[in-house]
Amino acid sequence: MDSLATARFRRFARAVTAEVGALDTSFLGRGRPLGAARVLNAIGAGRAEVGEIRAYLGLDSGLMSRLLRGLEEEGLVTTAPHPADARRRVASLTEAGRREFEAYEALSDARAVALLERASHADDLLRAMDRVALVLGQEAIAIQETDPTSEPARACLAAYYAELAARFAGGFDVALSCDPEAVDMVRPRGAFLIAVADGVPVGCVGLTGRGGPVAEIKRLWVDPAARGLGVAKRLMQAAESAARDLGIRTLRLDTNSALSEAMALYRRSGWVEIDRFNDDPYPDHFFEKAL
Amino acid sequence: MDSLATARFRRFARAVTAEVGALDTSFLGRGRPLGAARVLNAIGAGRAEVGEIRAYLGLDSGLMSRLLRGLEEEGLVTTAPHPADARRRVASLTEAGRREFEAYEALSDARAVALLERASHADDLLRAMDRVALVLGQEAIAIQETDPTSEPARACLAAYYAELAARFAGGFDVALSCDPEAVDMVRPRGAFLIAVADGVPVGCVGLTGRGGPVAEIKRLWVDPAARGLGVAKRLMQAAESAARDLGIRTLRLDTNSALSEAMALYRRSGWVEIDRFNDDPYPDHFFEKAL
DNA sequence: AGAGATATCTGACTAAAGTCAGGCATTATG
DNA sequence: CATAATGCCTGACTTTAGTCAGATATCTCT
Numbered sequence: 001m002d003s004l005a006t007a008r009f010r011r012f013a014r015a016v017t018a019e020v021g022a023l024d025t026s027f028l029g030r031g032r033p034l035g036a037a038r039v040l041n042a043i044g045a046g047r048a049e050v051g052e053i054r055a056y057l058g059l060d061s062g063l064m065s066r067l068l069r070g071l072e073e074e075g076l077v078t079t080a081p082h083p084a085d086a087r088r089r090v091a092s093l094t095e096a097g098r099r100e101f102e103a104y105e106a107l108s109d110a111r112a113v114a115l116l117e118r119a120s121h122a123d124d125l126l127r128a129m130d131r132v133a134l135v136l137g138q139e140a141i142a143i144q145e146t147d148p149t150s151e152p153a154r155a156c157l158a159a160y161y162a163e164l165a166a167r168f169a170g171g172f173d174v175a176l177s178c179d180p181e182a183v184d185m186v187r188p189r190g191a192f193l194i195a196v197a198d199g200v201p202v203g204c205v206g207l208t209g210r211g212g213p214v215a216e217i218k219r220l221w222v223d224p225a226a227r228g229l230g231v232a233k234r235l236m237q238a239a240e241s242a243a244r245d246l247g248i249r250t251l252r253l254d255t256n257s258a259l260s261e262a263m264a265l266y267r268r269s270g271w272v273e274i275d276r277f278n279d280d281p282y283p284d285h286f287f288e289k290a291l
Numbered sequence: 292m293d294s295l296a297t298a299r300f301r302r303f304a305r306a307v308t309a310e311v312g313a314l315d316t317s318f319l320g321r322g323r324p325l326g327a328a329r330v331l332n333a334i335g336a337g338r339a340e341v342g343e344i345r346a347y348l349g350l351d352s353g354l355m356s357r358l359l360r361g362l363e364e365e366g367l368v369t370t371a372p373h374p375a376d377a378r379r380r381v382a383s384l385t386e387a388g389r390r391e392f393e394a395y396e397a398l399s400d401a402r403a404v405a406l407l408e409r410a411s412h413a414d415d416l417l418r419a420m421d422r423v424a425l426v427l428g429q430e431a432i433a434i435q436e437t438d439p440t441s442e443p444a445r446a447c448l449a450a451y452y453a454e455l456a457a458r459f460a461g462g463f464d465v466a467l468s469c470d471p472e473a474v475d476m477v478r479p480r481g482a483f484l485i486a487v488a489d490g491v492p493v494g495c496v497g498l499t500g501r502g503g504p505v506a507e508i509k510r511l512w513v514d515p516a517a518r519g520l521g522v523a524k525r526l527m528q529a530a531e532s533a534a535r536d537l538g539i540r541t542l543r544l545d546t547n548s549a550l551s552e553a554m555a556l557y558r559r560s561g562w563v564e565i566d567r568f569n570d571d572p573y574p575d576h577f578f579e580k581a582l
Numbered sequence: 583a584g585a586g587a588t589a590t591c592t593g594a595c596t597a598a599a600g601t602c603a604g605g606c607a608t609t610a611t612g
Numbered sequence: 613c614a615t616a617a618t619g620c621c622t623g624a625c626t627t628t629a630g631t632c633a634g635a636t637a638t639c640t641c642t
Contacts, residue, residue: 004446004491005403005404005407005413005417006400006403006404006407007489007490007491008417008420008421008424008491009403009406009407009417009420010399010400010403010489011421011424011428011488011489011490011491012420012421012423012424013311013403014424014428014489015423015424015425015427015428015431015489016307016311016423016424016427017311018427018428019427020304020307020308020311033627033628033629034628034629035628035629035630050589050590051588051589051590054590059629059630060629060630060631060632061589061590061591062590062591062592062593062630062631062632063629063630063631064590065590065591065592066591066592068590069591081638082589085588085589085638085639086589086637086638086639087588087589087590087637087638087639088588088589088590088638089589089590108297108301109297109301112296112297112300112301112304113296113297115300115427116296116297116300119426119427120426120429120519120520121426121519121520122296124422124426124519125422125423125426125427126296126299126300128419128420128422128423128426129299129300129303129419129423130299130302130303131415131416131419132303132306132307132416132419132420132423133299133302133303133305133306133307134306135410135411135412135415135416135419136306136307136309136310136410136416137302137305137306137309138411140306155295197302198298198301198302198305198306199298199302200295200298200299200302228411228412228415229411229412324597324598324599325598325599326598326599341619341620342619342620345620350599350600351599351600351601351602352619352620352621353600353601353602353620353621353622353623354599354600354601355620356620356621356622357621357622359620360621372608373619376608376609376618376619377607377608377609377619378607378608378609378618378619378620379608379618379619379620380619380620
């Protein structure tokens with residue numbers, strides 16, 4: 001660890017506290033102390049159980065209780081006993097509370113937009129921010145199943161096609177490729193999985209079935225900012241597990257030698273190379289795995 | 292500005308506040324409230340005037356005054372009237388105050404090291420952090436003259452040579468190149484300039500004179516994380532201005548077409564291409580500029 | 583059913599941060 | 613040289629955050 005590294009880290013911390021601190025204090029400015037605003041926003045973000053919010057915000061139980069009472073008196077929050085355990089309480093926003101939460105959200109978004117519009121190289125800045133966020137918070141990347149036509153799925157696929165176009169010497173045209181139908185990637189025939197970090201999709205994989213015991217893995221992609229963190233491996237494991245659920249016995253996939261990280265991953269995880277099994281012009285390597 | 296951009300920014304803010312906030316609260320743990328610790332650290336970081344500290348930390352004048360009194364009673368700080376304006380006051384650390392400041396510094400460094408050691412891909416993480424810090428805080432990049440054998444200058448040059456080795460098809464060996472003597476880059480013959488962001492060097496340029504009216508620009512380098520922010524242009528302007536100071540009338544430089552950004556910069560800023568003027572094996576383009 | 587654990591609430595505190603009006607030198611300005 | 617402005621200080625507040633010791637209701641386990 002060279003001594004410059006700590007200086008670089010601290011330079012980063014200084015640059016960022018100024019901006020991010022401003023984002024935090026934007027929680028003020030709606031006539032409510034920070035503590036109460038944080039609780040309101042935690043509830044708005046989906047945290048319902050009082051104990052969970054308390055742990056998340058690191059609050060003393062007495063303080064938490066008083067903040068909740070305050071929000072209740074403002075008419076923003078209601079609490080009720082937990083249906084399965086009446087010692088615990090669950091909080092939820094009232095109509096007015098939801099409006100107030102949305103006002104906080106709008107404030108945060110406006111701050112973000114203002115900063116990004118002010119910065120030169122916003123694209124590049126966002127990529128660097130993604131990398132920092134993902135490496136620091138890598139435990140927060142979750143794999144979830146979604147419809148292949150959903151908004152986050154389409155965002156992943158667009159990025160995937162753009163990357164193929166950039167990496168294949170002759171470009172990439174999805175119309176020339178064996179593009180699976182969306183219906184083949186929805187249960188019961190198949191599945192579509194995405195990796196999500198804090199609401200932002202960072203990777204995807206499709207399991208394409210045709211109703212029989214053989215299915216294909218298609219469209220494995222991971223955001224460059226999330227590479228090296230084991231996301232592709234987790235996506236593949238989740239796809240295999242979904243395949244077993246669907247009664248699939250054999251998985252196949254095709255790929256291109258330009259995608260060296262993907263090839264290495266397949267070889268590491270029990271896939272064996274087989275002969276060409278389709279006439280898609282893009283792939284030059286074919287793999288199979290028995291489940 | 293797509294809506295995902297604000298989500299990505301806010302993901303970054305969340306990931307970072309957890310870590311950077313921890314760095315901030317490391318200011319506690321020395322038995323002093325945060326406010327007093329922040330004032331002490333501001334003085335230690337070189338801020339002397341009370342009004343300046345007040346503005347920097349955003350404190351009320353009454354609060355500021357009390358915090359200063361507290362630090363004085365602890366024997367960590369002394370204040371004196373400003374020599375040019377006795378209404379203003381300047382604060383400085385006592386011997387004990389300096390020791391206490393250094394203890395805070397050590398604490399911050401330890402936090403930084405702990406985080407970087409915990410993170411996978413620390414190198415890559417630091418590069419992304421550099422990019423974020425530099426784009427956000429680009430106004431804080433300062434150009435300064437230094438000895439070419441100083442620690443930061445050597446760090447820049449090592450990075451410069453490493454980059455040439457990576458970008459030249461046949462590699463780069465400094466021993467084969469026309470390497471200028473350090474003494475030719477020190478006044479009165481020449482100069483060496485570095486760009487510094489918050490204590491970390493991010494770029495350099497050498498002005499190599501031989502005592503006559505002609506000098507050469509050598510070793511222009513900018514940290515990849517700081518590119519696109521106008522640092523190279525500012526370094527070149529500072530070098531030209533130093534050359535004028537030294538009575539130089541004509542500047543020359545050699546470069547290689549693999550360094551396309553540099554070539555573009557020279558063409559943009561009034562340099563004209565001339566014939567080869569040395570037998571260095573690496574350059575393939577030669578430029579001149581009259582001052 | 584009873585003992586102990588758990589989750590939240592209430593009351594009574596303290597510490598820290600922040601606000602505001604006025605005071606006192608000192609300096610700038612007409 | 614009088615007047616206004618500036619920079620800092622002091623005293624008297626309020627608000628916010630945080631702590632801690634019970635109280636209360638509920639659940640788990642035997």
